[in-house]
Amino acid sequence: MAANRYDAIVIGGGHNGLIAAAYLARAGRKVVVLERRERVGGAAVTEEIFPGFKFSMFSYVVSLLRPEIIRDLRLPEHGLQILPLESTLTPMENGDYFAAWADHDQTRRELLRHSALDAEAYDEYGRLMYHMAHAVKPILGMVPPDPASLRPRDLKGMLAVGNHFRSLGAEQFHAMFKLMTMSSADFLDEWFETDVLKATKSASGIIGTFLGPRSPGTAYVLLHHYMGELDGVFRAWGFQKGGTGGISEAIAASARSLGVAIRCGQTVQKVREKDGRVRGVVLENGDEIDANIVLTSLDPRRSFLELVDRKALPDEFVADISRFKFRGSSGKVNLALGALPDFTCMPGFGPHLRGAMSISPSMDYVERAYDDAKYGEFSKRPYMDIVIPSLIDPGMAPPGKHVMSVFVQYAPYNLNGGWTDAKREAFGDAVIGAIERFAPNIRSCIEHRQVLTPLDIERITGLSEGNIFQGELALHQLFFLRPAPGWARFRTPIRNYYQCGSGTHPGGGIMGASGRLGAMAVLEDHA
Amino acid sequence: MEGANWRRWAGYTVASSYELLHDREYHAIRSSAALLDVTPLYKYLVTGKDAARLVDRVIVRDALHARVGQVMYTCWCDSAGKVIDDGTVSRLGDETFRITSADPSLRWFALNAAGLHAKIEDVTESTAALALQGPNARAILQQLTGADLAHLKYFRVVSTTLRDMPVQISRTGYTGDLGYEIWLHAHDALAIWDALIEAGTPYGIVPCGMLGLDMARIEAGLMLLEVDYVSAHRALIEGQKSSPYELNLGWAVDLKKEWFVGKDALALEAARGPAWRFIGIEVDWENLERLYAEVKLPPRLPAQAWRVSVPLYVEGRQVGYATSGCWSPLLKKYIALGHVEAAYGNPGSRLAMEVTVEHRRKQAAATVVPTPFFNPDRKRA
Numbered sequence: 001m002a003a004n005r006y007d008a009i010v011i012g013g014g015h016n017g018l019i020a021a022a023y024l025a026r027a028g029r030k031v032v033v034l035e036r037r038e039r040v041g042g043a044a045v046t047e048e049i050f051p052g053f054k055f056s057m058f059s060y061v062v063s064l065l066r067p068e069i070i071r072d073l074r075l076p077e078h079g080l081q082i083l084p085l086e087s088t089l090t091p092m093e094n095g096d097y098f099a100a101w102a103d104h105d106q107t108r109r110e111l112l113r114h115s116a117l118d119a120e121a122y123d124e125y126g127r128l129m130y131h132m133a134h135a136v137k138p139i140l141g142m143v144p145p146d147p148a149s150l151r152p153r154d155l156k157g158m159l160a161v162g163n164h165f166r167s168l169g170a171e172q173f174h175a176m177f178k179l180m181t182m183s184s185a186d187f188l189d190e191w192f193e194t195d196v197l198k199a200t201k202s203a204s205g206i207i208g209t210f211l212g213p214r215s216p217g218t219a220y221v222l223l224h225h226y227m228g229e230l231d232g233v234f235r236a237w238g239f240q241k242g243g244t245g246g247i248s249e250a251i252a253a254s255a256r257s258l259g260v261a262i263r264c265g266q267t268v269q270k271v272r273e274k275d276g277r278v279r280g281v282v283l284e285n286g287d288e289i290d291a292n293i294v295l296t297s298l299d300p301r302r303s304f305l306e307l308v309d310r311k312a313l314p315d316e317f318v319a320d321i322s323r324f325k326f327r328g329s330s331g332k333v334n335l336a337l338g339a340l341p342d343f344t345c346m347p348g349f350g351p352h353l354r355g356a357m358s359i360s361p362s363m364d365y366v367e368r369a370y371d372d373a374k375y376g377e378f379s380k381r382p383y384m385d386i387v388i389p390s391l392i393d394p395g396m397a398p399p400g401k402h403v404m405s406v407f408v409q410y411a412p413y414n415l416n417g418g419w420t421d422a423k424r425e426a427f428g429d430a431v432i433g434a435i436e437r438f439a440p441n442i443r444s445c446i447e448h449r450q451v452l453t454p455l456d457i458e459r460i461t462g463l464s465e466g467n468i469f470q471g472e473l474a475l476h477q478l479f480f481l482r483p484a485p486g487w488a489r490f491r492t493p494i495r496n497y498y499q500c501g502s503g504t505h506p507g508g509g510i511m512g513a514s515g516r517l518g519a520m521a522v523l524e525d526h527a
Numbered sequence: 528m529e530g531a532n533w534r535r536w537a538g539y540t541v542a543s544s545y546e547l548l549h550d551r552e553y554h555a556i557r558s559s560a561a562l563l564d565v566t567p568l569y570k571y572l573v574t575g576k577d578a579a580r581l582v583d584r585v586i587v588r589d590a591l592h593a594r595v596g597q598v599m600y601t602c603w604c605d606s607a608g609k610v611i612d613d614g615t616v617s618r619l620g621d622e623t624f625r626i627t628s629a630d631p632s633l634r635w636f637a638l639n640a641a642g643l644h645a646k647i648e649d650v651t652e653s654t655a656a657l658a659l660q661g662p663n664a665r666a667i668l669q670q671l672t673g674a675d676l677a678h679l680k681y682f683r684v685v686s687t688t689l690r691d692m693p694v695q696i697s698r699t700g701y702t703g704d705l706g707y708e709i710w711l712h713a714h715d716a717l718a719i720w721d722a723l724i725e726a727g728t729p730y731g732i733v734p735c736g737m738l739g740l741d742m743a744r745i746e747a748g749l750m751l752l753e754v755d756y757v758s759a760h761r762a763l764i765e766g767q768k769s770s771p772y773e774l775n776l777g778w779a780v781d782l783k784k785e786w787f788v789g790k791d792a793l794a795l796e797a798a799r800g801p802a803w804r805f806i807g808i809e810v811d812w813e814n815l816e817r818l819y820a821e822v823k824l825p826p827r828l829p830a831q832a833w834r835v836s837v838p839l840y841v842e843g844r845q846v847g848y849a850t851s852g853c854w855s856p857l858l859k860k861y862i863a864l865g866h867v868e869a870a871y872g873n874p875g876s877r878l879a880m881e882v883t884v885e886h887r888r889k890q891a892a893a894t895v896v897p898t899p900f901f902n903p904d905r906k907r908a
Contacts, residue, residue, distance in 0.1 A: 067859070071812055076858045083554050103547040134825065241558050351546075391731070394559055394663065399729035 006032045006261075008293040008522065009281055011268045011307070012462075012501065014042025017297030018251040018262075019515030020500040020522075022073050024295075025258035027523050032261040032289065034268050034281070036462065039245075040252045042297075043461045043468065044510055046245025050448040052398040053336040056243040058457060059468065060332075060387060060405045061085060063237050064511040065247070072516075078253040081241040083392050087355030089346065090200045091438040093362065097345035098196040099352060114194040125191050128175055133226035135168050135176065144480040144488045144505045179219045180475065185363055187219035195362050203360040203383050207409065208469045208508065210327040212370030213363060217475045241393050247510060271296070271307045271497060278497040293526065295518055297501040299463060299470035300324050300483035304492070313493050320484035324503075325477060328454030328466030329373060331411035333431045335404040336397070336448040340388070341439035354391045359384035359434060373410030378427045381434045382408045401447070406431060413454040413465040424451050469508035470501050479505055490514075490521035498522055534737060537567040537651075542736035549831060550856070552739035556702050557857050557901075559731030560661035562723055563740060565701075565708065566716070568614075569631055570650045573624040577643035582616060582624050584787055585639050587771055587780045593618045598682045598697050602776050603635070608792030609759035609768035611635065612752060613776070615699060617684045625650075625695075625710070629752040630760070639788060655716035659723060660706030660743070662905055663730040668707055670726045672696065676707070681907040690722050701740060703747020705905040741832040742853045745864060748807055748898025750774065754834045755805070755850040755864055772801035773866070775898070804872025807898035808839070808849060810861040810880055814892040822885045828854040828861055839865055840879040840890055846871045849880055855900065862900050863893075871895070 010021045013035030021031045039045060043058040062082060070080065086102035098114065100107045111119040145157025165173060178187060184205035188198040202213035205221040212218075240246040252262055267284040271294055280290040296303040304313060304321045346352050360366050360383050369379035385407040390397035397403045408431050415423065428451035435442045454466025463470060471477055480488045483503045490499050500518025502508050533540040541564060544552055555561040573582055583590035588601040595618050602613040614628040626632065636647045659668055669676045674687035674696060684697035692715040700706035711719055724732060744751065752758060756774055757767040770793065771780050781787075782794050812826075819826045832853035839847040852863030863880065871878065874897050879890035 067812075070859050076860075080859075081558065081857060083558055084550055086548075086551065101547075102550065106547060137825075354551075392558075394729060394731035399666075 004288065005290045006030050007291060008032075008295060009034060009289055009291040010295045010297060010500070011271075011281065011303075012036075012042065012297035013040035013248075013252070013262060013264065014297055014501070015044050015248055015251055015510055015512055016501050016515030016518070017042070017295070018248065018255050018260075019069060019073070019512045020295050020297065020519040021260045021262075022251065022255035022258055023516055023519035024522060025255060025260045026072070027519075030259070032263060032291075033255070034266045034283070034289070035262065035264045036267040037460075038264050040262060040264065041245050041248030043457070043463060044244040044248045046243030049334060049450050050336045053401070053403050053448065054243055054396045055334045055403055055450070056240075056245065056389065056405060057334065058332060058452070058461060059244050059510055060389070060407065061238065062240055062244060062247055062510045064509050066512050066516065069512045069516055073251060073254040075247075075250045075254060078257070079246055079250040081246070082238045083241055084238040085355055085387065085392065087352060088200065088358050089343070089352040089355060090196055090358045090360055091343055091345040092196050093365075095345055097343075098194070098200060099346075100200075111194070111197065114197065115192075118192045118194045118197060121191050128172070129223065129226040131168075131172055132176060132179060133223055135164065135172065136223060138164060144482075146480045146486060146488065148485070179223060181216060182219040183214050183216050184218040184222055185213045185367070187222065196360075199360040199363045199366050200358050202363065203358060203366055203385070206366070206370070206383070207385075207407075208330060208467065209472050209474055210325070210329045210373070210410075210412070211474065212367045212374075214367050215370075220475060221473060239387070239389055239392050241395075243389065243393075243396065244510065251512075268307060270309075271494075273309060273312050273494050273497070276312070277495045293496045293498070293522055295498040295500045295522065297499075297515065297518075298503075299326070299467070299501060300499070300503040301326065301464040302462065303499060303501070303503070308494065308497070317484060317487065317493050320487075324483050325472045325474065326413070326465035326467040327472055328413040328457065328463070328468070329411065330407060330409045330466075330468060331378070331427060331431075331454060332452040332457070333406040333408060333428055334450040334452070335406065335446050337388075337402040337404050337445040338447045339441070339445045340402060341404070341435070341445055342441045343439045345438065353388055355387075357386040359386065359438065369410055373412045376412060376414065376416035378411045378415065378423075378430065379409070380430055382410060382431060384408050384431065384434065386435070406435070411453055413458070413467075415453075419453050419455045424453050424456070427451060427453060470503035471507070473508045478507070482507055490518045491525075496525075536737070537569065539567040541567060542734075544736040544738045545734045549736060549738035552733055552735035553742050553856065555731065555733035555735060556661050556704055556739060556743045558662065559733065560659060560663040560667055560727055561702075561733050561735035561739065562720070562727065563658040563660065563735050564656075564720075565658045566655045566713075568651070568656055569628045570654050570656070571626045571628070571633060571636065572648045572650045573626065573636065573645055574622055574648070575643075575645040576622060577645045578622045578624055579618075581636065581640050581643050581645040581647075582626070583784065584643075585636060586616060587776075587787060587789070587793070588616075589781045589784055590616060590618075590624070591784075595620055596683050596685060598684050598699055600682070601779050602771050602774070604771065604789030604793065605759045606789055606792070607759070607768075608770050608789040608796060609762075610756065610771055610774060610776070611759045613750070615697075617695075617697060619684065619686065619695065627656075630758055635760075653713050655711050655713045657709045657711070657716070657720060657723065658700050658702075658706060659709065659727075659732075660700045660702040660704050660735075662705055663727070663732070664704075664706045667723065667727040667730050667732060668696065668709075671722055689719055692719060694719070701747070701749055702743040703749065703899050703901060703906060704743070704903060705908075738831050741834075741851075742855070745832055745851055745853050745862060746855050746857065746899065746901040748864065748900060750805065750864060751834075751851065769803065769805075769866075770796055770801060772796055773803040773805060775805040777801070801869055803847070803866050804869050805864070805866055806872050807896045807900055808852070808863040808865055808878065808880060808893045809896045809900075810863070810882075811892040811894065812861070815861065815882065818882065818884045818889045818891060824885060830854075837863070837865070838881045839867055839893075840881070841871055841877070846878070858901060860900070864898070867895070
């Protein structure tokens with residue numbers, strides 16, 4: 001049946017799947033995207049959970065959406081509108097605070113209040129991280145070469161990476177080595193003395209991982225924050241108007257304008273394969289769709305251990321994918337507010353409420369939050385990243401009311417005794433209790449609340465173990481090891497079955513690079 | 528407010544930005560609502576039996592047939608057909624017009640009033656003007672006035688009250704977005720500002736200075752006197768002057784009118800075609816990125832709008848100059864407005880714009896594109 005035959009099928013209508021489809025259609029291919037849910041977006045969706053209150057239900061800020069994708073897919077014309085999130089306020093246990101403002105000099109003055117030394121070091125640290133990010137950035141846009149391979153293409157790639165690193169100069173090379181190996185706590189200790197500053201900075205190194213700020217390897221993730229800054233004016237860091245679902249909608253609109261068919265409510269049950277080549281997919285309702293190319297934007301576990309006949313895959317590959325770590329560690333609490341929270345450290349309304357509020361008062365606080373998780377409990381006093389999107393985009397809530405997004409870490413997927421409704425509510429209560437210590441009026445502001453555990457995230461979005469990055473962003477799962485040694489180049493052991501989700505290099509966040517690079521791999525093989 | 532920085536505007540000081548950085552103010556224009564004090568605009572009231580005839584004699588558009596409640600964007604020229612200024616003309620009554628301008632214009636209107644029963648009054652000081660611009664502008668303003676804003680069409684004005692204070696509200700602005708300008712007695716200005724802030728706070732209203740406005744007006748393709756063109760009254764040499772056709776304002780020139788200042792020269796030029804065109808330019812990103820990559824830097828773009836003359840080339844020969852430009856955070860494009868020899872002014876024409884990359888002059892590829900760069904449906908809807 002001609003209507004069910006395409007050049008390529010993309011499984012999953014999250015941002016990466018949509019981006020891959022759009023790039024393929026742009027190259028003239030007839031493409032269909034199959035999405036299990038009734039709406040596109042995956043974890044980048046806006047939903048009106050309570051009447052009048054709209055939430056970026058899961059992913060709540062956009063950080064690294066690649067500028068070339070914004071341009072190639074003409075996303076601003078299709079509705080991309082990113083509003084800056086300008087500041088970060090960290091309330092401290094002693095009633096003081098640390099604030100980082102949009103204006104660099106203002107932040108420097110604020111730091112001066114805490115430590116004259118740190119105020120000096122801040123500039124220097126910023127410069128170094130900028131250089132580091134600049135050094136690492138080209139790698140993000142590149143298909144990762146495999147250092148263990150002797151194929152000319154990989155050798156050439158490694159040579160390019162090697163030359164690139166050699167060009168850094170000794171100081172930067174050493175810093176890079178430290179970033180790759182140290183814990184964020186140790187790395188920051190080399191630079192700063194203000195605990196609250198280090199705690200807030202290190203928190204960005206643990207998001208989406210099952211690691212604490214004192215775990216080795218977390219320093220590298222600090223860099224990610226500076227990557228966004230390189231794009232400077234592209235300002236891909238902030239809040240999408242209408243919520244993150246607006247980004248997915250913009251990509252979907254672009255894809256449709258390029259001719260992509262997007263079918264929602266269609267669950268793929270199996271990828272059809274014959275003689276080592278992909279043939280199409282079978283849907284849950286029994287329908288078959290034919291295509292000689294299939295891309296999966298799902299995570300590696302679903303893509304290989306669920307959708308594909310195991311016999312079609314080499315044993316060592318299956319073993320590698322089985323070992324790929326998910327370990328969802330974060331939850332989300334979405335609050336509908338009748339009034340604004342009043343922070344003891346900075347009372348009343350002010351610009352601080354329009355930025356992020358980081359509940360990371362000290363390094364010990366964040367590490368203790370991890371301690372709970374390490375032994376299978378949710379953090380009694382969790383690290384939280386809070387934003388109030390309705391102050392940036394008033395359309396998110398009824399006039400005068402607000403929505404508050406609370407990203408919470410840690411909430412382990414494998415909770416002792418498993419997640420139950422009662423434990424979900426207890427987790428929600430712990431979150432509110434932890435906020436209340438810094439904003440005592442929070443309880444009276446809340447009109448509705450939604451609590452999402454990693455199990456809920458998995459159930460709704462399909463992300464295995466509720467890991468927001470489709471697999472931990474830990475060093476041993478990055479670059480040429482993502483998702484498995486030898487298979488980081490978007491191909492798979494099954495011919496014409498491709499990966500394009502965050503479970504591949506470079507992975508994570510609303511970046512879109514995986515979707516684009518996956519499509520590029522297809523176009524390279526099928527020119 | 529955290530620390531305004533000030534600039535001169537027509538002898539007044541206005542805020543460049545109310546916050547340390549203008550970013551949020553700019554984004555408010557495109558995302559929620561921005562409140563701007565545009566009081567320093569020159570404002571003139573023309574009244575009397577021959578008011579319409581006087582206005583019609585001066586401006587290039589048809590004022591005689593303008594309906595009460597209509598607002599016209601227009602320019603006016605000297606007798607050689609060169610533009611002196613541009614602004615809006617509102618017909619407030621059968622015999623009452625209000626004109627806004629960027630330069631003092633009392634003398635020019637008075638000179639042209641010879642023999643007519645019309646009075647020209649400078650109301651710049653006594654009339655304040657606030658611009659409320661952005662997608663939420665209507666929702667905010669409607670709370671404060673009985674006028675039916677849903678039916679106030681684009682470029683229409685209505686006399687009404689705002690919290691019992693007499694005002695005129697026009698569906699106009701300098702941002703190319705949904706927006707209104709409120710014309711009021713200067714002594715009511717503070718009360719009305721406060722009322723707007725109060726009603727607008729749940730809708731994300733933000734006081735906005737000139738830096739944010741400058742980016743929005745470039746996105747809207749709106750030109751600025753003394754930045755994008757030189758008034759015929761101020762030009763030192765002939766080459767500095769421009770006709771309406773050369774400023775992309777040919778659509779406004781009504782040659783069917785019996786007579787207006789500059790008509791004869793403009794009729795000739797309309798037949799001949801203009802020597803210059805005023806255009807929108809989009810800088811090619813990949814090319815700019817490459818120029819910076821040559822010196823191992825990521826592209827560096829202006830954080831605010833620039834207002835200097837920048838050469839434009841075709842095949843190495845200078846064919847024009849850009850006069851203002853900015854990075855559009857909304858469109859994610861580096862855009863500029865400029866003048867080129869007419870042959871190079873068609874949309875799609877390829878140009879090169881001079882850019883300074885790490886102290887060295889380079890040429891970045893660019894394309895002529897239609898303006899406005901940004902033109903949302905809500906502007907007119």
